[in-house]
Amino acid sequence: MDIADPQRVRLEPWSEGDFWLLQRNNAPEMTEHLGGPETAEKLVARHRSYLSPERGQMYRVTLLDSGDTVGSVGFWERAWRDGTVWETGWGVLPEFQGRGIAAEAARAVVKAVRSAGLHQYLHAFPSVDHSASNSVCRRAGFELLGAVKFEYPKGHWITSNDWRVDLKGV
Numbered sequence: 001m002d003i004a005d006p007q008r009v010r011l012e013p014w015s016e017g018d019f020w021l022l023q024r025n026n027a028p029e030m031t032e033h034l035g036g037p038e039t040a041e042k043l044v045a046r047h048r049s050y051l052s053p054e055r056g057q058m059y060r061v062t063l064l065d066s067g068d069t070v071g072s073v074g075f076w077e078r079a080w081r082d083g084t085v086w087e088t089g090w091g092v093l094p095e096f097q098g099r100g101i102a103a104e105a106a107r108a109v110v111k112a113v114r115s116a117g118l119h120q121y122l123h124a125f126p127s128v129d130h131s132a133s134n135s136v137c138r139r140a141g142f143e144l145l146g147a148v149k150f151e152y153p154k155g156h157w158i159t160s161n162d163w164r165v166d167l168k169g170v
Helices: 016-025 040-051 101-116 131-139
Strands: 009-013 056-063 069-080 083-092 121-124 143-151 157-166
Touching: 009 101, 016 040, 016 069, 056 083, 056 101, 069 101, 069 121, 083 101, 101 121, 101 131, 121 131, 131 157
Parallel strands: 083 121
Antiparallel strands: 009 056, 056 069, 069 083, 121 157, 143 157
């Protein structure tokens, strides 16, 4: 396991000009474990929701040294089990994958969620067969709770791993 420099990435709040990144993240190779690409209409709706979230925040992930945009990460509320939790997800552009950037972005979003307060837990739900995202969870300090049936997108059920960070813990 490599130890990544926690200062290598910066999270910048999602802005109007970030629609291109959402389009890049919608490519078949980026959505393989998420039910496939969304329609243009759904992308526009997603972009609007990222700009004005009810609770939570989406970010564009950039590299500190170059300023290059390398992906996105965010957190939002989800009803889970008998309560409400924060959920997170990320996407790193193909040309930047395999460098530990997603794990750094996930660790950075854990810090952002801790400051947002409100809920005790942050969850991630990668498909059980998405080894890269499960590795990100492990490297970012999430605890594996086990496999669960998970609906994403709406109407599409997959078996996911339920990973969790206790935001109130040390």
